[in-house]
Amino acid sequence: xxxxxxxxxxxxxxxxxxxxxxxxxxxxxxxxxxxxxxxxxxxxxxxxxxxxxxxxxxxxxxxxxxxxxxxxxxxxxxxxxxxxxxxxxxxxxxxxxxxxxxxxxxxxxxxxxxx
Amino acid sequence: xxxxxxxxxxxxxxxxxxxxxxxxxxxxxxxxxxxxxxxxxxxxxxxxxxxxxxxxxxxxxxxxxxxxxxxxxxxxxxxxxxxxxxxxxxxxxxxxxxxxxxxxxxx
Numbered sequence: 001x002x003x004x005x006x007x008x009x010x011x012x013x014x015x016x017x018x019x020x021x022x023x024x025x026x027x028x029x030x031x032x033x034x035x036x037x038x039x040x041x042x043x044x045x046x047x048x049x050x051x052x053x054x055x056x057x058x059x060x061x062x063x064x065x066x067x068x069x070x071x072x073x074x075x076x077x078x079x080x081x082x083x084x085x086x087x088x089x090x091x092x093x094x095x096x097x098x099x100x101x102x103x104x105x106x107x108x109x110x111x112x113x114x115x
Numbered sequence: 116x117x118x119x120x121x122x123x124x125x126x127x128x129x130x131x132x133x134x135x136x137x138x139x140x141x142x143x144x145x146x147x148x149x150x151x152x153x154x155x156x157x158x159x160x161x162x163x164x165x166x167x168x169x170x171x172x173x174x175x176x177x178x179x180x181x182x183x184x185x186x187x188x189x190x191x192x193x194x195x196x197x198x199x200x201x202x203x204x205x206x207x208x209x210x211x212x213x214x215x216x217x218x219x220x221x222x
Contacts, residue, residue, distance in 0.1 A: 004157070035212075041214055042119075042121075042203060042212040042213050042214040042215055043158070043203065043205070043212035044212070045211070045212075091157050091158075093157070103160050103163075104160065105157075105160075106156075106157025106158050106159070107157050108155065108156050108157055109155075109156075109157055
C-alpha cells in the first residue's frame with residue numbers, strides 16, 4: 001500500500017515480557033517518528049529518525065524503550081520488561097523530509113495492552 | 116505536563132451548528148498544526164499555520180494562529196456528522212500535541 005503500515009495492529013502481553021512493534025514508512029520518506037497515545041493524554045513524542053543521522057531519543061520514557069531503523073526504511077520499537085503503564089496506542093509517522101512544516105503521515109497504530 | 120492545552124475536552128453539537136476548539140500555550144511556536152483522528156486510525160493533517168495572525172480556510176473549517184504564536188483556534192461552520200472525530204493541535208517538529216478535543220456531531 002501507499003501509506004504507513006504498522007504491525008501488529010493489536011498486541012496483548014503479560015507484564016515483564018518484551019514486545020516489538022514494527023513500522024513500514026512510506027517509500028522514499030527520510031524521516032520516521034514514533035509516538036505514544038494514551039487515553040486523554042494526547043500524543044507523546046518518543047523518538048525520531050532522519051536519514052543517516054543519529055536518532056533523537058529525547059522522548060523515550062525509560063531505558064526499557066529502544067528503537068531501530070534498518071536501511072533507512074523499516075523501524076522497530078522494542079519495549080523490554082513491559083509494565084501495565086506501557087499500555088497505549090503506539091503510532092508511527094513518516095515524512096518526506098524532517099522539519100516542522102513537513103507533513104507527517106501516520107500509520108493506524110499498534111494497540112498494546114499489558115496485563 | 117503538556118505544552119499545549121486544548122479546550123473543551125469534549126463537544127457534542129447538533130448538525131448545522133457552529134463550534135470552536137481552542138489550543139493554548141505559554142510557549143511560542145514557529146508553527147502549529149491541526150489534525151483530525153478517527154477511531155482506529157492515525158491522525159490526519161488538516162492544516163499548518165506559520166505566521167502570527169494567519170487565518171486559513173478549508174471549506175467549512177477556519178483556522179487561526181494567534182498574533183503571538185502561542186495559541187490557535189479551529190472553527191467549524193454548519194457542522195456535519197462527518198466532522199465527528201478527535202481534533203488535535205501540535206507544535207514544532209517533535210509535534211508537542213495537545214490532549215485533543217473529541218467532537219461529536221449528532222444528525
